[in-house]
Amino acid sequence: MGIPGRPELKAHEFEQLLHMLHHVYGYDFSGYSKSSLLRRIHKFMDEKQLADGSRLIKLLAGDVAVFNGFLETITVNVTEMFRDPVFYKSLREKVLPVLATYPQINIWHAGCSTGEEVFSLCILLFEAGLLHRTRIYATDINAANLEKARTGVLPMHHMREYTVNYRQTGAMNDFSDYYTALYDHVLINKEIRERVVFLQHNLVTDRSFNEFQLVICRNVMIYFNKQLQNKVLRLFYESLSSLGFLGLGMKESLLFSDHKSKFTMVDPAVKIFRKKH
Amino acid sequence: MINLKETKYDIILIGGSAGSIPVCVSLLKALKKDHTVPVALIIHRMRNVVSELDKLLTKETGIKKISEPEDKQPIGSGKVYLAPQNYHLLFEEDGCFSLDYSDAVHYSRPSIDVSFESAALLYGKKVLAILLSGANADGAKGLSILAELGAECWVQDPATAEYPAMPAAAITISEKIKIFMEDEMKQRLREL
Numbered sequence: 001m002g003i004p005g006r007p008e009l010k011a012h013e014f015e016q017l018l019h020m021l022h023h024v025y026g027y028d029f030s031g032y033s034k035s036s037l038l039r040r041i042h043k044f045m046d047e048k049q050l051a052d053g054s055r056l057i058k059l060l061a062g063d064v065a066v067f068n069g070f071l072e073t074i075t076v077n078v079t080e081m082f083r084d085p086v087f088y089k090s091l092r093e094k095v096l097p098v099l100a101t102y103p104q105i106n107i108w109h110a111g112c113s114t115g116e117e118v119f120s121l122c123i124l125l126f127e128a129g130l131l132h133r134t135r136i137y138a139t140d141i142n143a144a145n146l147e148k149a150r151t152g153v154l155p156m157h158h159m160r161e162y163t164v165n166y167r168q169t170g171a172m173n174d175f176s177d178y179y180t181a182l183y184d185h186v187l188i189n190k191e192i193r194e195r196v197v198f199l200q201h202n203l204v205t206d207r208s209f210n211e212f213q214l215v216i217c218r219n220v221m222i223y224f225n226k227q228l229q230n231k232v233l234r235l236f237y238e239s240l241s242s243l244g245f246l247g248l249g250m251k252e253s254l255l256f257s258d259h260k261s262k263f264t265m266v267d268p269a270v271k272i273f274r275k276k277h
Numbered sequence: 278m279i280n281l282k283e284t285k286y287d288i289i290l291i292g293g294s295a296g297s298i299p300v301c302v303s304l305l306k307a308l309k310k311d312h313t314v315p316v317a318l319i320i321h322r323m324r325n326v327v328s329e330l331d332k333l334l335t336k337e338t339g340i341k342k343i344s345e346p347e348d349k350q351p352i353g354s355g356k357v358y359l360a361p362q363n364y365h366l367l368f369e370e371d372g373c374f375s376l377d378y379s380d381a382v383h384y385s386r387p388s389i390d391v392s393f394e395s396a397a398l399l400y401g402k403k404v405l406a407i408l409l410s411g412a413n414a415d416g417a418k419g420l421s422i423l424a425e426l427g428a429e430c431w432v433q434d435p436a437t438a439e440y441p442a443m444p445a446a447a448i449t450i451s452e453k454i455k456i457f458m459e460d461e462m463k464q465r466l467r468e469l
Contacts, residue, residue: 006422035367035395036377076379084363219378222348222364226373229349251361251376253347
């Protein structure tokens with residue numbers, strides 16, 4: 001696992017590292033996709049100028065603050081509002097009309113990062129007249145992400161791109177109706193956010209906590225290997241009500257999982273599935 | 278299962294950005310119809326707009342199907358894949374692709390560096406990597422890492438590239454990278 005000019009993490013050091021993280025901090029990364037996990041561990045070692053794996057393990061084992069920084073690097077927090085506008089357009093057209101038939105709607109947004117995609121979903125629900133009777137449980141492994149998400153504050157410099165994304169979803173209003181600009185940041189309106197509960201939840205170790213008509217988990221399972229993906233898909237399956245919907249990332253598939261026969265495809269182009277029965 | 282046929286390369290990687298698509302098409306057409314080595318194309322594209330580059334490449338090259346892999350899709354022998362829009366493309370030990378949505382590298386996702394470095398970790402020298410025209414330096418570092426490991430690394434001659442920055446950046450890092458005109462690359466691909 002060495003490449004020239006890069007910090008080296010030998011195979012046995014990688015195993016030791018995972019073991020230590022599990023036993024000292026309770027985080028189990030053994031089911032993560034190796035290629036992508038290694039890439040981010042190397043990135044952390046680069047930043048901390050650690051030449052080899054033994055130093056990395058020693059540093060992490062003895063210092064919670066360093067571990068928290070490590071967790072930030074290891075768990076990917078990149079997100080944007082209305083990422084893949086076609087996904088949101090399909091939600092608007094194919095899923096929300098079905099959800100509208102329920103008196104009360106429960107949604108789980110798993111791996112919500114700093115909340116951008118949750119607020120996007122809330123805007124769609126608001127425009128469909130459903131937000132007031134919906135409860136959205138937005139969860140993430142990373143407490144720092146959730147703290148940010150709870151503030152409803154986003155950096156201003158992405159808003160132009162988000163506006164373009166929003167328009168492509170079949171927008172009904174001006175995007176700027178949904179936020180207040182504060183110098184270089186924006187605050188998403190409280191009425192958009194007030195139906196969301198942000199909770200810490202680890203998909204690897206924690207169980208289901210409710211029954212939902214819609215579960216959204218986009219670009220989170222790509223960081224897991226096939227075995228862990230199967231485990232998490234089972235968790236989602238068990239958390240969905242009969243005929244509930246599951247929304248994944250554009251290149252995430254049930255095709256390579258054990259669960260493909262338990263769902264029907266609602267929109268193959270954007271990876272929206274529906275639980276059978 | 279034991280693979281009796283010894284192949285020189287586990288994978289062929291082609292990276293490119295602005296000005297690379299016509300060259301990429303011509304290189305793909307030079308591959309033998311029955312080539313067995315999988316090919317992954319990492320080409321910079323716009324995000325959040327519908328792109329039909331996979332269909333365009335399929336049509337232009339006449340190759341059966343050039344597809345964007347889904348996460349954890351097995352890497353098929355002789356297949357040609359295009360890195361999906363807005364994801365980094367990585368390679369896993371069990372012979373499948375992994376996708377990654379972490380930060381853009383050189384303002385790019387997919388990033389050529391990310392794919393090249395992932396291939397370097399997994400396949401070592403059993404890679405043929407080609408870097409084509411482009412206006413930034415993505416791919417240069419990854420290609421030089423592969424070259425230093427002993428992989429076969431080519432760049433499109435910057436003098437003939439529509440945007441020379443990308444291949445030019447690579448050859449300033451490593452002297453083990455070979456510089457070829459389009460026709461020379463085609464000739465070598467035909468002989469694979």
